[in-house]
Amino acid sequence: MNIQHVILGFLTEKPMSGYDIKQMMENSVAYFFDASYGAIYPALKRMEKEAFIEKEVVQQEGKPNKNLYVITNRGKEEFLSYMESPLNPTLIRSDLLIRIFFGRYTSKENITSWLKKEEQKAKNQLEHLNQINEKYPNMDSFKKMTLLYGIDSAQFTLKWIENELAKLRKGDE
Amino acid sequence: MNIQHVILGFLTEKPMSGYDIKQMMENSVAYFFDASYGAIYPALKRMEKEAFIEKEVVQQEGKPNKNLYVITNRGKEEFLSYMESPLNPTLIRSDLLIRIFFGRYTSKENITSWLKKEEQKAKNQLEHLNQINEKYPNMDSFKKMTLLYGIDSAQFTLKWIENELAKLRKGDE
DNA sequence: CGGACCATGTAAGTCGTTACATGATTGC
């Protein structure tokens, strides 16, 4: 899986611009797949060359022009073929856990502050996902499935952090 | 954070070879930080040039020679400075969740098989971490903290998968 | 005798990030 497949997935649902795609990702898959504009725009160009998608320039009032991309039949085939290809393993890279792993080489204050930062992030994440859940009640069952995973895992993370923070405070007594 | 910092962390604890480092990672941080030999060996060379580490060739009987790397004071400083630097966000890239997100474009059989594969992985992971936990009772509290996180999160994943598999089976009735 | 483990390394290619560059409009 790479960014091309994810973009093709979104364009299968409806035509979008690079900007739209980025917004869409932020509101849906960002917590398990993230991409920057520097990755999205070149990918769209590549895919246009390969005839997976077609560009349509849309004039807008009071806003810059927009490059709307429409998926072609070739693009749909490519996407469906990805959906049949072997599953790739999940990639995780956590600076927080690496630092805790080597925690004896730093101060308790540092560890506490890292945990608190992560706690805040998890809280924001949870709030964000709950809002999405309320705002779009007609999501299909698969999108709902990943959304609920996001909510549950944010809650799991939150509980873990709170528990560890409590342990660290106990160690101070 | 990059591979250099993680290697310096391990070498702070004791001298090791590239091969040792890879084994060590597999038994400790692999579920939140992974690295291939193709990343480890070049990193060791770079760090030797930068005088963060020093090489010591060790003759072995019945085994190939080993390049044991020892951390220098400069290397220790570099590592400690990393431990004081701003925390980087966690990176997650899940092919499974992307495919479920776009699940309406594939078959239930596919989704079920992906979930079962992931279930098996989580079970193996859980068993592996439990073995590590029993095998090394004298881990410092920080290493134990990350290990228990690994165990808890594997259990969380497992429960989620089992729940989703049950839902999919219900949908068949 | 074959597979697993021990052990090191390189080269080509992939895939991405960050920073830079530009510029209009809307709302406070």
Add this chain to the structure above:
DNA sequence: GCAATCATGTAACGACTTACATGGTCCG
């Protein structure tokens, strides 16, 4: 007037992964 939002794009660089290359020992 300033920040945020809308909108697109490139260039330099970083940081890997995969595949290739090599070869010895141990165990069943």
